[in-house]
Amino acid sequence: MYRTSFIFYRGLLLVITCIFLSLVPTHSAPETALIGQIPGFTGTLPSKHYSGYVTIDENHGRSLFYYFVESERKPSEDPLVLWLNGGPGCSSFDGFIYEHGPFNFEAAKTKGSLPQLHLNPYSWSKVSNIIYLDSPAGVGFSYSKNQTDYVTGDLKTASDTHTFLLKWFELYPEFLSNPFFIAGESYAGVYVPTLAYEVVKGIDAGTEPIINLKGYLVGNGVTDEEFDGNALVPFVHGMGLISDNLFEEVNVECKGKYYNSAIESCKIKLAKVDEEVDGLNIYDILEPCYHDEVLRETATIKLKLPSSFRQLGETERPLAVRTRMFGRAWPLRAPVRDGIVPTWPQLLNSHTVPCTDDEVAYAWLNDESVRKAIYAEKESLVGRWELCSDKIFFNHDAGSMIKYHKNLTSRGYRALIFSGDHDMCVPFTGSEAWTRSVGYKIVDEWRPWTSNGQVAGYTQGYDYNLTFLTVKGAGHTVPEYKPREALQFYSRFLAGQPI
Numbered sequence: 117m118y119r120t121s122f123i124f125y126r127g128l129l130l131v132i133t134c135i136f137l138s139l140v141p142t143h144s145a146p147e148t149a150l151i152g153q154i155p156g157f158t159g160t161l162p163s164k165h166y167s168g169y170v171t172i173d174e175n176h177g178r179s180l181f182y183y184f185v186e187s188e189r190k191p192s193e194d195p196l197v198l199w200l201n202g203g204p205g206c207s208s209f210d211g212f213i214y215e216h217g218p219f220n221f222e223a224a225k226t227k228g229s230l231p232q233l234h235l236n237p238y239s240w241s242k243v244s245n246i247i248y249l250d251s252p253a254g255v256g257f258s259y260s261k262n263q264t265d266y267v268t269g270d271l272k273t274a275s276d277t278h279t280f281l282l283k284w285f286e287l288y289p290e291f292l293s294n295p296f297f298i299a300g301e302s303y304a305g306v307y308v309p310t311l312a313y314e315v316v317k318g319i320d321a322g323t324e325p326i327i328n329l330k331g332y333l334v335g336n337g338v339t340d341e342e343f344d345g346n347a348l349v350p351f352v353h354g355m356g357l358i359s360d361n362l363f364e365e366v367n368v369e370c371k372g373k374y375y376n377s378a379i380e381s382c383k384i385k386l387a388k389v390d391e392e393v394d395g396l397n398i399y400d401i402l403e404p405c406y407h408d409e410v411l412r413e414t415a416t417i418k419l420k421l422p423s424s425f426r427q428l429g430e431t432e433r434p435l436a437v438r439t440r441m442f443g444r445a446w447p448l449r450a451p452v453r454d455g456i457v458p459t460w461p462q463l464l465n466s467h468t469v470p471c472t473d474d475e476v477a478y479a480w481l482n483d484e485s486v487r488k489a490i491y492a493e494k495e496s497l498v499g500r501w502e503l504c505s506d507k508i509f510f511n512h513d514a515g516s517m518i519k520y521h522k523n524l525t526s527r528g529y530r531a532l533i534f535s536g537d538h539d540m541c542v543p544f545t546g547s548e549a550w551t552r553s554v555g556y557k558i559v560d561e562w563r564p565w566t567s568n569g570q571v572a573g574y575t576q577g578y579d580y581n582l583t584f585l586t587v588k589g590a591g592h593t594v595p596e597y598k599p600r601e602a603l604q605f606y607s608r609f610l611a612g613q614p615i
């Protein structure tokens with residue numbers, strides 16, 4: 117009797133719930149994606165975390181993995197941000213674990229054990245809802261059941277990510293009204309504007325759900341082969357890494373064009389520049405290089421790319437040159453070109469990125485209990501998680517990003533182009549030069565911006581809400597080096613305040 121009534125009441129409850137649901141026009145965040153306990157973390161989560169897959173192509177079984185952190189302030193009103201790391205081929209868990217995610221990861225005492233997670237006081241979830249997306253398929257936990265999908269490029273990635281967003285908003289419709297921003301760094305300097313452009317095209321076409329895009333942020337972003345290619349020499353000279361003499365010689369031989377010169381004597385001088393900066397950590401010239409044992413042994417690196425792909429990626433220069441210059445020339449000159457962009461592992465025939473320690477990420481994300489807790493697919497389907505994947509063959513087919521920036525800003529979308537000023541991978545000199553080249557009127561002349569009463573960097577504001585900003589002393593991944601300062605400029609930009 118007792119049992120029957122229990123079932124009855126439960127049934128009644130279900131009926132009531134169903135009626136209720138059918139009256140409510142939108143449903144909310146999927147309970148099945150809600151994360152409960154996070155291995156390595158013992159406290160209480162300051163906001164809700166969700167994760168899982170969105171299938172963007174049913175026929176191919178192509179699915180993208182996301183990790184969504186609700187704002188710790190006011191999720192219903194705070195901006196929603198999509199975060200993308202670059203590569204191409206690098207997982208956005210780089211941002212989650214090392215840059216602005218909700219936790220700081222403390223390595224375990226014994227190698228391979230679970231790291232300890234502490235709350236990050238400078239998490240970007242303090243002021244925004246943030247989606248970390250592994251993109252394209254083949255990167256991080258994202259995958260496809262059809263291997264042909266791993267041959268991809270800028271345009272397909274943008275279109276896939278747009279599909280992801282439309283489907284994601286169907287799952288989380290309560291976030292449709294929040295101001296939406298797209299953010300990323302490094303090669304995401306390509307992902308961000310190309311995706312924003314797709315989103316705007318979708319808005320124009322009335323594609324539902326209508327995304328409330330407000331603007332975008334790019335950190336040390338690959339943008340344009342000429343500007344990025346010309347950025348290194350002035351940077352290394354200004355930073356005191358090459359002599360005045362060499363700088364003068366380069367200028368004489370190269371005639372101010374340090375990129376893709378046809379002049380033999382110029383190439384020789386540029387090779388000398390490369391030699392001088394060879395031993396530095398390209399991601400932050402102030403930091404030592406992290407060397408893992410395997411990489412130490414690969415002094416002479418052999419390419420793993422099949423020759424057919426190598427030829428596809430090559431225009432004037434044999435890829436061997438890039439290898440010789442590994443650790444500094446990428447993605448300075450070669451990879452911003454049209455054509456196949458080798459991923460780091462493909463370039464180096466190694467599973468690691470030079471100078472980059474990914475041990476806590478690797479240990480945490482490949483732990484069985486973690487993968488289960490965050491609903492990542494089994495290793496048998498998606499393989500081991502890697503910081504940068506070598507599964508994909510990536511074609512840079514969108515050309516220069518400047519036309520995208522012009523289009524988006526002229527249509528009222530706000531853009532923040534920021535640079536860690538000690539990054540030699542995509543140096544600030546290139547970003548400063550291209551933002552200026554757009555030709556917009558300066559509305560906020562070059563000035564310091566501050567954090568805690570100290571100069572944190574410099575900024576120049578242009579018409580159409582195009583802002584260039586440097587972060588003093590930061591490397592390639594700005595929030596990793598300057599988390600407090602990063603959270604400050606991020607919050608101010610999202611809020612539409614002067615930085």
Ligand SMILES: *[C@@H]1O[C@H](CO)[C@@H](O)[C@H](O)[C@H]1NC(C)=O
Nearest residue numbers: 175176177261262263264265
């Ligand atoms: C994979 O996709 C390609 C291109 O759409 C198609 O031709 C091929 O049949 C697919 N392979 C499988 C195993 O489904």
Ligand SMILES: *[C@@H]1O[C@H](CO)[C@@H](O)[C@H](O)[C@H]1NC(C)=O
Nearest residue numbers: 313317320522523524526527
């Ligand atoms: C931006 O791109 C769209 C779509 O291609 C085009 O219709 C529009 O004219 C462009 N706007 C500007 C200002 O370039």
Ligand SMILES: *[C@@H]1O[C@H](CO)[C@@H](O)[C@H](O)[C@H]1NC(C)=O
Nearest residue numbers: 527528529530579580581612
């Ligand atoms: C800059 O952004 C603000 C806030 O979104 C907006 O009101 C203003 O119209 C924008 N300015 C231009 C020139 O697009």
